[in-house]
Amino acid sequence: MAFLEINKINIDYVTEDGVVEAVNDIDLSLKEGESLGLVGETGAGKTTLAKCIMRILPERTARINSGEIFYKGTDLLKLEPEKMREIRGSEIAMIFQDPMTALNPVLTVGEQIAEAVQNHQKVDDAEAMKKAEEMLELVGIPAARSSEYPHQFSGGMRQRVVIAIALACNPKLLIADEPTTALDVTIQAQVLEMIQKLRTQMKSSLILITHDLGLVAQNCESVAVIYAGEIVEYGTVHDIFKDMKHPYTVGLFTSIPKINEDVKRLTPIPGNTPDPVHLPKGCKFCTRCAYATEKCQNEHPELYQSSEGHFVRCFLKGQGGEKYGKQ
Amino acid sequence: MTQQGMKKATGMNEYQGRSLWGEAWHRYKKNKVAVAGLVVVIALLIIALGTIVIDLVTHESVYNELVLKQDIYRKLAKPSMQHIFGCDEYGRDIFFRMVWGTRYSLFIGVSSILFALAIGLVLGSIAGYYGGKIDNFIMRIMDVFLSIPSMVMAIAVVTALGTGTFNLVLSIAIPQIPRLARIVRASVMTVRDREFIESARAVGANDRLIITQYVLPNAMAPIIVQTSLYIGQAILAIAGLSFLGIGIQPPTPEWGSILNAARTYMRQAWHISLIPGLVIMFTVLSLNAAGDGLRDALDPKLKN
Numbered sequence: 001m002a003f004l005e006i007n008k009i010n011i012d013y014v015t016e017d018g019v020v021e022a023v024n025d026i027d028l029s030l031k032e033g034e035s036l037g038l039v040g041e042t043g044a045g046k047t048t049l050a051k052c053i054m055r056i057l058p059e060r061t062a063r064i065n066s067g068e069i070f071y072k073g074t075d076l077l078k079l080e081p082e083k084m085r086e087i088r089g090s091e092i093a094m095i096f097q098d099p100m101t102a103l104n105p106v107l108t109v110g111e112q113i114a115e116a117v118q119n120h121q122k123v124d125d126a127e128a129m130k131k132a133e134e135m136l137e138l139v140g141i142p143a144a145r146s147s148e149y150p151h152q153f154s155g156g157m158r159q160r161v162v163i164a165i166a167l168a169c170n171p172k173l174l175i176a177d178e179p180t181t182a183l184d185v186t187i188q189a190q191v192l193e194m195i196q197k198l199r200t201q202m203k204s205s206l207i208l209i210t211h212d213l214g215l216v217a218q219n220c221e222s223v224a225v226i227y228a229g230e231i232v233e234y235g236t237v238h239d240i241f242k243d244m245k246h247p248y249t250v251g252l253f254t255s256i257p258k259i260n261e262d263v264k265r266l267t268p269i270p271g272n273t274p275d276p277v278h279l280p281k282g283c284k285f286c287t288r289c290a291y292a293t294e295k296c297q298n299e300h301p302e303l304y305q306s307s308e309g310h311f312v313r314c315f316l317k318g319q320g321g322e323k324y325g326k327q
Numbered sequence: 328m329t330q331q332g333m334k335k336a337t338g339m340n341e342y343q344g345r346s347l348w349g350e351a352w353h354r355y356k357k358n359k360v361a362v363a364g365l366v367v368v369i370a371l372l373i374i375a376l377g378t379i380v381i382d383l384v385t386h387e388s389v390y391n392e393l394v395l396k397q398d399i400y401r402k403l404a405k406p407s408m409q410h411i412f413g414c415d416e417y418g419r420d421i422f423f424r425m426v427w428g429t430r431y432s433l434f435i436g437v438s439s440i441l442f443a444l445a446i447g448l449v450l451g452s453i454a455g456y457y458g459g460k461i462d463n464f465i466m467r468i469m470d471v472f473l474s475i476p477s478m479v480m481a482i483a484v485v486t487a488l489g490t491g492t493f494n495l496v497l498s499i500a501i502p503q504i505p506r507l508a509r510i511v512r513a514s515v516m517t518v519r520d521r522e523f524i525e526s527a528r529a530v531g532a533n534d535r536l537i538i539t540q541y542v543l544p545n546a547m548a549p550i551i552v553q554t555s556l557y558i559g560q561a562i563l564a565i566a567g568l569s570f571l572g573i574g575i576q577p578p579t580p581e582w583g584s585i586l587n588a589a590r591t592y593m594r595q596a597w598h599i600s601l602i603p604g605l606v607i608m609f610t611v612l613s614l615n616a617a618g619d620g621l622r623d624a625l626d627p628k629l630k631n
Binding site: 165 | 459526533544
C-alpha cells in the first residue's frame, strides 16, 4: 500500500463569477520517504491540492466533488473532523508560503511552537516550551529568542519559525507550499538546505510545491507538472528534465535561461493560462500549444505512459515536444 | 561604566522575560493622556471603595450625616470654604453627595458593560468565526434586539423585573449585547481568513484554541475601545433611568439623579447642574482615554 495515494480528486471553488474548476482528476502517489515536486504556474491548483490533503480548504467556497486521499490506508476525506485534527501537525504538516502572515502576531514564537506541540502531546507548559526552544535551536535560532514576537524577526528567520512549527511533532509527511518564494536567493538556499537536512533526520516524505524548476531538480525524486488543475506530465526528475514530452513542460524549460547555452532570446509560452471558469473543452493547453489540432480542441487527452513511470497527457504521445523545443 | 553596563544587561533580561501584559504596560506608560485617564479611573475606584468601607465601619452614620441630612438654611448655597461645591435644593452638601454617588455610576456602568461584553464576545465570535447559517441565526436575533431603542428596552426590563441594582445592571446590559456582538463579529471576520489562522489549523489546533488564542487576541483592539466608550454611555443611561424614576431611587445620591433634580434650579443655582455634569463628563473622558491607550499598548505592531 502506498504511503499517500490521491485518486481522481476534483475540487471546485464556487464564486460569484461561476464555478472555478481548480483541480481536475488528479492522481498521485507517494512512497514513504520520497519527495515529490509539484510544478506549475500561479493558479494551476497546486496549493488547492495541498490544502485538500490537509483538509483546510475554505469551507464556504471550496467543494470537493469526488476523489479519495488515502494516507496509510485511511481515506482522509472521510475522516471525522476530530480524527483529522489529530493527523494535522502530528502526521502531516504544512509549511506556508508567506512567513510574514503565517504567524500569529500576538503570541511569542516560543508559545506558537509550544502550542503546536501541545495540540498533540499531553505535556505541561514548561515541557512544551523546552521542546519549542529545542526546535528553535534546530532551525538555527537561539533559544533565548523564543520569548520574542514574530515582528521582531526578519523574513528568513520567520520562515525558520514556520518550519519549526511544522516539524515540532515530527510529521511523516511535510507539504512545503512555495517555502522560499517570499525569501531572497541566499536565504532560499539556506532554508531549503535546512528542510532537506531535517527531512532526512526525521525520515519524512516531502511534497514541494514550487514554480522554480531549479528547486525541484535539487530536492525532488519525482515531479508532477500541473496545468489548469490537471497533471500534464509526471515522472522522475530525470524523465522530466532530460526527456520531457509534453509541449507545456518543454515550454517551461525553454522559458528559463540556461547557463551552458548562448541564447539571445528566451522562448516564452504564448498567451496566458485559460480562465478557470471557462476551461477549453478538449486539451486544456490547446489554446497555447503550437501543435494543437482539431482533435486537441474537441477531445480530452488521457494520460499516456511513454516509459516506465513516465506519464504524459498529450495526443502526440511525446512526438511533438522535441520539435517545439527546437523552434 | 560597569555599573551602567550591568544595568543595561539586567534591563535586557527583564525585557526578554516580560509577558504580553508587561509589554503592554511598558508602552502604556509612554502615553501621557492614557495614564491621566487611568489615574482618574483608579481615583474614582478608590473613592467608591472608600465610601463603601466608611459605610460598613460607621454603620452608615457618616452617610446619614453628610449625604442625607437636610438643612433648609443652606438651600441652594453657593460654593464656599465649608461646602466647596455648594449645596442642593434640600441644603445637602453636593461634594459629599458626588463622592458617595461614585459607586453607583462606576460599578453599575462597568458591571453592566462587562456583563454585555461576556455575552457579546461569545455570540459575536461564534457568529463571526463559523459564518453561514449560525451567523445568520445569531445576528438576526441580535437585529431584533437592535430594532428596539435601548432606553425603551431598559424601561421594559425594569418594568418586567422590578427596580433593584441587579435588574438595573441587566436593563443597561441587554440593549448593549447586540451592539457588542456586532463589533466582535465584524472584528473576528477580519481576522478569520488571515493566513496564521490557516496555519494554526494546519498544526492541528481545535476551534476553541483558534478562537481564544488566535482570533480574539487579534480582534481585541476595536472591542476594547468600544467597550470603554460604552461604559461612558452606560453611566449616562443610569442617569437617564434615574431621571425617569426607575433607576436609582432618591434620596440615594446618584450622579444622574442629582443632575436631573438640579434642572429645576438651573437659573438660581447653576453649580448644582454644573458639578455633576462635569464629573460625568470627566469620568467618561477618562474611560475613553484609558481605553484608547490600552488599544495602542496592545497593538504588537507599535512595539518598541
